[in-house]
Amino acid sequence: MVQINLEYPPIMGKTYSLFGTSDSTSEYFETIRILTDRIQALDRNTSVLIESIKNFSLNKSKLKMSLRKKESDDLMSLILNIIDPCLKKYTENTEVHLRKLPLSKMWDRRLATTREQYHLYMIEIELSNRLFLSEFIKADQKIALMPYCLQDFSVKCKSEKQGFDYKCLHCSARCYQNHASLILDASNIEPFIWMDGDMKKLAKYTLSKKKTFGVLGIACIPELTWGIRNCRKSNIPVIGVPLNANRCTRWYGEFFPNSIDLNELERLVTS
Ligand code: SF4
Structure with missing residues (x-):
């Protein structure tokens, strides 16, 4: 186990924070595990569930209507009504952000992410981890x-x-890059700060050498979800850990210090 001695103050993002009302993020990850267990009990096929959640998340207005249907037994309403009460404390700033978002920026799918979409993305990330972890590790x-x-x-x-x-x-x-890199290195995962590397090119090159290739992503929730989807589309085993908040230039016009739950990262790569 890598020794970590790093301050871990709660931080708030433009739209979300995995600290919620707590001074740690372990409660968030525990909540996600419990909710995902409940959702998997509705449909045991994880790939089908991921596809369903992805498709649900594309239609914002339908999501709002489905959340209002408390007694419905359609899958979208059931899932939204299971997750919304437990996850809304992590996405409290989303509505204020969306109200202030200029029309000219609404085309940016990440910036225009709604609260219901965030909650579905959180579950989709956990489901992808469950589906791909063993293939990724191998x-x-x-x-x-x-x-x-x-x-x-x-x-x-x-x-x-x-x-x-x-x-x-x-x-x-x-x-945090330093500590995350040490954790990843200890599990034979090569850590990179992603600036301009062409991931598709590297994957193609590795596969052409008859070697298998896996990716672990760290990013804010919308970014991570879209990255995971792209990897899935290319049949690359992919897992990920969300940043604790969204605090980069995309959201604020400048960078603010961010963090990641290093215990959760280590737990994922050593499980
Ligand atoms: S990411 Fe940069 S600032 Fe952070 S420890 Fe590594 S070299 Fe130093």
């Missing part, structure tokens, strides 16, 4: 893609381009 080449916003902005980052993309050189004990 892959010959495993990479992790970490976002720039996880670094320690108080130091001059010494990361450098190595192979596919940038690698952390461990210059700061207060940096």
Whole structure:
């Protein structure tokens, strides 16, 4: 087990925070596991469930109507009514953000994510982890893609381009990239700070050498969900851990320090 000694203050994002009303994020991950167990009891086929949840999430107005149908037995209403009461404390800022979002930015699917979509994405990420974890762990080449916003902005980052993309050189004990990289390395997952690496090209190259390839993503919830979907479409085993909040330039016009639940990351890659 990698020793972690890092401050872990609650942070708020533009639309969500995995801290909710707690001073840790372990409650969020435990809640997601319990809710996902309940949803899997509705349909045991995880691939079918993931596809259904993905399709539900595409229709925002239908989601709102389905959530209002408390007694309905259609799958979308059942799922939304199971998850909404438990997950809404993590997405409290979403509606204010959407009210203030200029029309010209509504085309950006990530920025325009609704509360119901966030909740479905949270479950979709957990279902994908359950579906792909063993295949990912067995892959010959495993990479992790970490976002720039996880670094320690108080130091001059010494990361450098190595192979596919940038690698952390461990210059700061207060940096989440540093700790995440150590956890990933210990599990034979090559960690990269994702700047300009062409993931599809690397996957194609690896597969052409008759080796299997897996990806672990770390990103804010909408970004991670779309990344996981793209990998699924390309038959790449993919797992992921969401950032604790959305605090990068896409959301604020500048970067604010972010964090990830390192215990959860370690739990995932060593399970
Ligand atoms: S620890 Fe790594 S990612 Fe963080 S600032 Fe230093 S080199 Fe950059």
